[in-house]
Amino acid sequence: MTGETIITVVGNLTADPELRYTQNGLPVANFTIASTPR
Numbered sequence: 001m002t003g004e005t006i007i008t009v010v011g012n013l014t015a016d017p018e019l020r021y022t023q024n025g026l027p028v029a030n031f032t033i034a035s036t037p038r
Helices: none
Strands: 018-021 027-030
Touching: none
Parallel strands: none
Antiparallel strands: 018 027
16 A cells, blocks of 8 residues: 555444454454434
8 A cells, every 4th residue: 555544434333343354464444333414
């Protein structure tokens, strides 16, 4: 990778994040959030 991607997510986690690794050893985090429209 040539750079780093940064994102901001606002909401409430609905469960603990799940960390797994691809076959190439790259980490991937999966999570779900809940939000309400303003």
